[in-house]
Amino acid sequence: MLEHICPCRHSAILASRLFARFRSRYAGAIVRLRKEEEDRESIDIDADEKLTQLSWKRLPKFYLQLSKYRLTGLVVMTAMAGYAIAPESLELGTFAWLSLGTGLCSAAANAINQYIEIPYDSKMSRTKNRVLVRKFITPLHAIGFASVSGLTGVLALATQVNVLTAALGAANIVLYTAAYTPLKRVTILNTWIGAVVGAVPPLMGYAANVGELGLGCLPLFGLLFSWQMVHFNALSWNLKGDYTRGGYKMMAVSDPNLCRRVALRHCLALIPVCVMAPLFGVTTWWFVVDSSVVNAWFAWLGWRFYKRADNRSARRLFQFSLLHLPLIMALMLINKKHWGGQKEEEEDSNVETEFASVAVHM
Structure with a gap:
C-alpha cells in the first residue's frame, strides 16, 4: 500500500514544482510583455505629439495647397498683366496691393471649392490627395481660412486700390463658388461660366489702373x-x-x-x-x-x-x-x-497745342 502511495506522492511533488516553475516563468513573460506594451504606447504617444507638431509646421504648406497655389499664381499674373497693359502709368504701391488682394480672393474661392467637392475629389485620381480629402485639416478650418482670406482680400482691394476692383474680386468669389462649382455636376455650361471667372482678373488689373472698365x-x-x-x-x-x-x-x-x-x-x-x-x-x-x-x-x-x-x-x-x-x-x-500714361500724354498734347496757338497769334 505504501509502495503505491510513495510514487504517487513523489509524482505530485514533482508536478507541483514544475507548475510553480512554469508559473514563475509565465508570470515573468507576462510582466515583460506588459512592459513592452507600455513602452510601445509611450512611443506612440510621443509619435502622435510629434505628428501634431509637424502638422502645425506644415500648415503653411496645407494653406498653399488649399489655395491651389499654381492656379492662384496664374490668376495673380493675369491681374498684374491687366494692370501693366492698361493705358495709365504704373504705381508700385497700387500694383502690390492689387496682387495681394487678388491672390487672397483667389485663395478663398479655391478653398471653398475644395470644401464643396470633398466627396467627389476622393473619387478622382487627380484630386484624391488634396488636404481636405486626406483630412490633414478639418472642413471648419478650411472655411475659416477661406473667410479670412476672402474678407482680407476684398478689404485690401477696396481700401488700397479702388471699390470697382474690390467689387469685381468679391463677385468672382461668388461666381466661382455659387455658380461654377455646383454646375460642374449639372451641365456642360459650367465650362463657359468658368471661363468668365478666369477672364475677370485682368479686368481687375485694368480697373485698378484706370479706375473704370x-x-x-x-x-x-x-x-x-x-x-x-x-x-x-x-x-x-x-x-x-x-x-x-x-x-x-x-x-x-x-x-x-x-x-x-x-x-x-x-x-x-x-x-x-x-x-x-x-x-x-x-x-x-x-x-x-x-x-x-x-x-x-x-x-x-x-x-x-x-x-x-x-x-x-x-x-x-x-x-x-x-x-x-x-x-x-x-x-x-x-x-x-x-x-x-494716356492722361499725361493728352495733357502734354494739350499744352503743346496751346503753345502752338500762342506762337501763331504772336
Whole structure:
C-alpha cells in the first residue's frame, strides 16, 4: 500500500514544482510583455505629439495647397498683366496691393471649392490627395481660412486700390463658388461660366489702373475667355475617366465632338481678339503682326486635335496653351501704346497745342 502511495506522492511533488516553475516563468513573460506594451504606447504617444507638431509646421504648406497655389499664381499674373497693359502709368504701391488682394480672393474661392467637392475629389485620381480629402485639416478650418482670406482680400482691394476692383474680386468669389462649382455636376455650361471667372482678373488689373472698365479691357477679357476654352477642353480630354468617376458634366465626357469643335473655334477666335487690341487703343498694330505667328501655331494644333481626336494631339494643344498665354501677354506689353500714361500724354498734347496757338497769334 505504501509502495503505491510513495510514487504517487513523489509524482505530485514533482508536478507541483514544475507548475510553480512554469508559473514563475509565465508570470515573468507576462510582466515583460506588459512592459513592452507600455513602452510601445509611450512611443506612440510621443509619435502622435510629434505628428501634431509637424502638422502645425506644415500648415503653411496645407494653406498653399488649399489655395491651389499654381492656379492662384496664374490668376495673380493675369491681374498684374491687366494692370501693366492698361493705358495709365504704373504705381508700385497700387500694383502690390492689387496682387495681394487678388491672390487672397483667389485663395478663398479655391478653398471653398475644395470644401464643396470633398466627396467627389476622393473619387478622382487627380484630386484624391488634396488636404481636405486626406483630412490633414478639418472642413471648419478650411472655411475659416477661406473667410479670412476672402474678407482680407476684398478689404485690401477696396481700401488700397479702388471699390470697382474690390467689387469685381468679391463677385468672382461668388461666381466661382455659387455658380461654377455646383454646375460642374449639372451641365456642360459650367465650362463657359468658368471661363468668365478666369477672364475677370485682368479686368481687375485694368480697373485698378484706370479706375473704370472701358473698351480697352475687352481684348483682355476676350483673350482670357477664349484661351481658357481651349486650355480646359484640351486638358479634360485626357481626364475623361476621372471626370466620369467624379460625376462631372464635361464636354469631353458628354459630347466629345463638341469639345473638339469648341476648342478649334476659340483657337481661331484668338486672332480677331488680338486685332481688337490696337483698334481700342491698347497696343500698336505691330502687336497683330507679332501675335499672328503664335496664334497661327495655336490654331494649327487646335485643327490637329479636331481632326485626330486622340490623347496625343490633346496633350500637345494643352502643353502649348501653357506657353501661349504668357507669350501673348508679353507681346501686348511690349507693343503697349501708352507708356507714359494716356492722361499725361493728352495733357502734354494739350499744352503743346496751346503753345502752338500762342506762337501763331504772336
